[in-house]
Amino acid sequence: MTELLSNYVAGRWQAGTGAGSALFDPVLGTELVRVDATGLDLAAAFAFARDSGGGALRAMSYKQRADMLAAVGQVLQSQREAYYEIATANSGTVKNDSAVDIDGGLFTLGHYARLGQGLGEQRHLIDGDSARLGKDPLFQSQHVQVPTRGVALFINAFNFPSWGLWEKAAPALLSGVPVIVKPATATAWLTQRMVQDVVNAGVLPAGSLSVICGSSNGLLDQLQPFDVLSFTGSAETAELIRSHPAVARRSVRVNIEADSLNSALLMPGASAEAVDLLVKEVAREMTVKSGQKCTAIRRVLVPEAQAAQIAQAISARLAKTSVGNPRNESVRMGALVSRAQLQSVQEGLALLKTQAQVLHDGASHALVDADPSVACCVGPTLLGLKDAAASDAAGVVHEHEVFGPVATLVPYRDGAHALALARRGQGSLVASLYGSEPGELARAALELADSHGRVHVISPDVGALHTGHGNVMPQSLHGGPGRAGGGEELGGLRALGFYHRRAAIQASTAVLEPLKPAAT
Ligand code: NAP
Secondary structure (H helix, E strand, O other): OOOEEOEEEOOEEEOOOOOOEEEEOOOOOOEEEEEOOOOOOHHHHHHHHHHHHHHHHHOOOHHHHHHHHHHHHHHHHHOHHHHHHHHHHHHOOOHHHHHHHHHHHHHHHHHHHHHHHOOOOOOOEEEEEEEEOOOOOOEEEEEEEEEOOOOEEEEOOOOOOOHHHHHHHHHHHHHOOOEEEEOOHHHHHHHHHHHHHHHHHOOOOOOOEEEOOOOOOOOHHHOOOOOEEEEEOOHHHHHHHHOOHHHHHHOOEEEEEOOOOOEEEEOOOOOHHHHHHHHHHHHHHHHHHHHOOOOOOOEEEEEHHHHHHHHHHHHHHHHOOOEEOOOOOOOOEOOOOOHHHHHHHHHHHHHHHOOOEEEEOHHHOOEEOOOOOOOOOOOOEEEEOOOHHHHHHOHHHHHOOOOOOEEEEEEEOOHHHHHHHHHOOOOEEEEEEEOOOHHHHHHHHHHHHOOEEEEEEEOHHHOOOOOOOOOOOOOOEEOOOHHHOOOOEEOHHHHHHHHEEEEEEEEEHHHHHHHOOOOO
16 A cells, blocks of 8 residues: 555644545556545634634734745755656656746745735735825725635645645735645645645744645535635536535635636737747647646637648647656656546547647657556647638637647637637636737737736747746736636735735724834
């Protein structure tokens, strides 16, 4: 039997009492560890986090909590090698892809530590200016934001066991709100190990960070009115969460990051340089983390007349991608995370193929150092619609997210048609635009801003500088309307809003004055 990982709740390590679920190496097929949450006293776990963790965190200033985040970052930095080993074994990722998760998490943590240091020694935030409520200016209204007196429960997806924890925990802990994280079972090991290192280092007050691995049974039942829930995962699970009594009856605040049919759009009349930038970015986005990124490009919108040329250029790049065992230095793309994901990608691909043609076949990639009957590896597949009319008719391409190295080339008639096709995703996390004319790019970006959480604009002047279509930077908003879940994360200090309660204080200016931060 493999090792059973412990949960950390109520200030102590506790093993589940069941047999547990096994975590596997998706390349070798071997069992790695097991997780189990059976028999935990969840009520006690949540109460301890709220009372001990929340109390201790709220007693600290933003600056003190920011210093605490910096200390967490140092602990994690010192164990980076171990995290890379876990990622290779449990996520089947090549080093560069593990970095997106591991170093991406550390970078985000460091960013919030720096932002928090700028907030100084205050324990609440002033929200806007005070406003007089009547003729006499003595009686005014001042909005403030204070940390919510509850716990932040995170239910995370399998594709980012590190970043998915820290991009949420950094703003929560900086806000003064304790965290309970439930990682997706398939890749829970890395999250569990990171929490273990941070807990053992003693850099956080007791109760501020807990981890529960295994089934989510009973977790939502624990939620109370001042708790918050941040969920990342599929639209199906999101639907269950939205209709849970804690959310429906107790008004628990919920943030949902779900799936998304992100697009890359080549502007009409774009220069050859802009075309090259699109081709490079599409091939990169399809293959990074084997396409298992919520922000990955799924639809490539191009002028009808250029579709064949672009298909060829993307396919030529994809053909060079070596796929297989991430331990082999020549491999550029590792595995999908599990047999279940492999099957889901194969089924999704079959569905898309009912309406689109194969332009580059992932099956043409022989696996390097990996047994195809065991390894959850697939080559990248580019699909395409034959013309602009087909782009309108092929509903499934705009509706079904294949969570793997798969994208579809979608030809459009004109600029207005391209924007309409991008919106067919019904709300996405990100769209990227490729072109050379700043005015047109700015107009198109605004046109897409209501249906996308982020619009990433690539013109030749920033060709070597931009941060990547799919890379989520802590400075920018992450989340999207509609089917993307309707959530908002990150965006610098905006992220703190989710973990704070806003209230208006109506009082004499003499009462309001001491609430304002002292001028420095
Ligand atoms: P999932 O099946 O919905 O699982 C997500 C999480 O929910 C896991 O921790 C899972 O636990 C838990 N869960 C499952 N059933 C639950 C229930 N009834 N109540 C409460 N929790 C429950 O999604 P996934 O397959 O792991 O993730 C892939 C999806 O996530 C993709 O569609 C992708 O687009 C999306 N995603 C979105 C973002 C974003 O930021 N927008 C980021 C990454 C991924 P178990 O693992 O134990 O089942």
